[in-house]
Amino acid sequence: MCTAATYKTKDFYMGRTLDYEFSYGEQITITPRNYEFDFRFAGKIKSHYALIGMAFVAGGYPLYYDAVNEKGLGMAGLNFVGNAAYEEALPEDETEVSQVAQFEFIPWILTQCATVAEAREKLAAMRLTGTAFSEQLPTAQLHWIIADKDSCIVVESMKDGLHVYDNPVGVLTNNPPFPGQMFALNNYAGVSRKQPESTFAGVLQLDAYSRGMGGMGIPGDLSSQSRFVKVAFTKLNSISGEEEGESVSQFFHILGSVDQQRGCCEVTEGKYEITIYTSCCNTAKGIYYYTTYDNHQITAVDMHAENLDSDQLICYPLLSKGEVRWQNK
Numbered sequence: 010m011c012t013a014a015t016y017k018t019k020d021f022y023m024g025r026t027l028d029y030e031f032s033y034g035e036q037i038t039i040t041p042r043n044y045e046f047d048f049r050f051a052g053k054i055k056s057h058y059a060l061i062g063m064a065f066v067a068g069g070y071p072l073y074y075d076a077v078n079e080k081g082l083g084m085a086g087l088n089f090v091g092n093a094a095y096e097e098a099l100p101e102d103e104t105e106v107s108q109v110a111q112f113e114f115i116p117w118i119l120t121q122c123a124t125v126a127e128a129r130e131k132l133a134a135m136r137l138t139g140t141a142f143s144e145q146l147p148t149a150q151l152h153w154i155i156a157d158k159d160s161c162i163v164v165e166s167m168k169d170g171l172h173v174y175d176n177p178v179g180v181l182t183n184n185p186p187f188p189g190q191m192f193a194l195n196n197y198a199g200v201s202r203k204q205p206e207s208t209f210a211g212v213l214q215l216d217a218y219s220r221g222m223g224g225m226g227i228p229g230d231l232s233s234q235s236r237f238v239k240v241a242f243t244k245l246n247s248i249s250g251e252e253e254g255e256s257v258s259q260f261f262h263i264l265g266s267v268d269q270q271r272g273c274c275e276v277t278e279g280k281y282e283i284t285i286y287t288s289c290c291n292t293a294k295g296i297y298y299y300t301t302y303d304n305h306q307i308t309a310v311d312m313h314a315e316n317l318d319s320d321q322l323i324c325y326p327l328l329s330k331g332e333v334r335w336q337n338k
């Protein structure tokens with residue numbers, strides 16, 4: 010399972026957790042402006058916006074899981090198993106709209122669009138195909154969150170077509186489809202950051218014997234619907250300073266509310282899903298911050314510290330070993 014969230018202070022932040030039982034060997038990957046994209050159906054794009062994000066690089070191609078571009082538009086793909094359905098690719102002369110393979114979707118949008126509004130225009134004239142990247146890397150069943158500092162949408166390709174939803178909460182997890190995730194918030198209309206006043210029944214005098222009782226009822230399990238509710242509550246009630254350090258710290262706390270500890274979610278006999286990495290991108294500054302399961306120290310890669318006019322991918326392997334900072338030796 011995965012969870013994605015946005016967060017706004019002075020700058021706009023976007024990130025995700027990637028929860029899984031194994032890793033493909035993903036790296037922080039910068040795609041500079043002149044790296045040539047040779048899209049399966051949509052032709053070549055030689056020069057474009059630069060990207061930074063998490064990708065598995067296969068045969069020199071960045072298979073992005075999540076990324077932002079230098080204009081501040083961000084996008085993340087999350088599992089959508091059982092609900093994702095893509096189009097069959099048509100011969101070029103049988104369609105007027107652009108055909109985009111699901112594994113190309115993030116670069117296709119982020120190389121060309123500066124805002125969610127521009128992304129919406131692309132989405133309106135596009136077919137998302139189920140074309141696999143390779144035999145070894147079959148089609149992933151995903152849905153996507155796309156956001157800039159002013160708005161956020163969710164894109165779901167299903168049997169009945171391509172859906173684009175406004176996302177007023179700025180959170181996405183996995184199943185059910187996004188309208189279902191949103192609808193479930195109705196069940197928690199009564200929760201609050203404030204202590205409850207007893208409304209149980211007039212005859213009873215109930216006691217708020219502990220702090221935090223206003224949130225009673227918010228689920229704490231690792232199912233995707235529960236994580237959606239938990240992160241929505243945490244994010245929408247979040248308060249932090251405006252500065253970079255305070256904002257980034259708060260962001261990791263927001264996604265920390267749905268962190269997956271090894272052992273709590275068995276996927277198959279002896280295999281456990283864990284939060285492999287958590288990311289937070291400052292979309293204005295192009296800085297990709299991350300932590301990994303065993304490295305809680307926040308590590309950062311700044312796209313603007315690289316030559317963004319290059320035509321070669323720039324990759325940084327995840328620093329996944331934690332370090333203890335000793336105070337007395």
Ligand SMILES: C[C@H](CCC(=O)NCCS(=O)(=O)O)[C@H]1CC[C@H]2[C@@H]3CC[C@@H]4C[C@H](O)CC[C@]4(C)[C@H]3C[C@H](O)[C@]12C
Nearest residue numbers: 010011028065072073074088090112146147148149183
């Ligand atoms: C496994 C991850 C989702 C984690 C998740 O949500 N786990 C909960 C399971 S569940 O929700 O409980 O069922 C997803 C998220 C992004 C994906 C990559 C996207 C690019 C590329 C697309 C190609 O077509 C196939 C290979 C490829 C590298 C993909 C591999 C894999 O699919 C990735 C990592």
